[in-house]
Amino acid sequence: MRKFSMVFTLALAAAFSQQASAHAHLKSQYPAANANVEASPQALTLTFSEDIEPAFSGIEVLNASQQAVPLEKAERAPKQHNQLIVPLKQPLPGGQYQVSWHVLSVDGHKTNGNYTFSVK
Numbered sequence: 460m461r462k463f464s465m466v467f468t469l470a471l472a473a474a475f476s477q478q479a480s481a482h483a484h485l486k487s488q489y490p491a492a493n494a495n496v497e498a499s500p501q502a503l504t505l506t507f508s509e510d511i512e513p514a515f516s517g518i519e520v521l522n523a524s525q526q527a528v529p530l531e532k533a534e535r536a537p538k539q540h541n542q543l544i545v546p547l548k549q550p551l552p553g554g555q556y557q558v559s560w561h562v563l564s565v566d567g568h569k570t571n572g573n574y575t576f577s578v579k
């Protein structure tokens with residue numbers, strides 16, 4: 460597994476060596492970090508500074524009781540390869556939520572982080 464992932468990373472790096480090497484940092488998100496939205500969103504949208512590989516990228520959302528919120532599979536936006544869209548399986552009740560994200564950018568680098576938002 461370790462050998463495979465190294466080969467894979469090298470292959471990715473070679474394939475995209477034409478592109479500038481920079482890690483994918485979270486640029487913006489919906490709902491926004493620290494936002495207090497009126498109603499549950501249908502999906503969370505995260506926009507990164509670099510294009511990402513959706514198969515190796517995803518998020519986890521925890522409610523205030525540290526329970527995982529059920530999510531659909533994370534998809535990359537069709538025409539915007541730096542954007543990850545994660546539909547919710549059901550609307551979020553009011554409360555605070557923590558989003559933990561991890562992405563693999565097309566240059567083969569992994570990054571992660573987290574933020575919170577609330578639903579009124």
Ligand SMILES: [Cu+2]
Pocket residue numbers: 480481482483564566567568
């Ligand atoms: Cu990078």
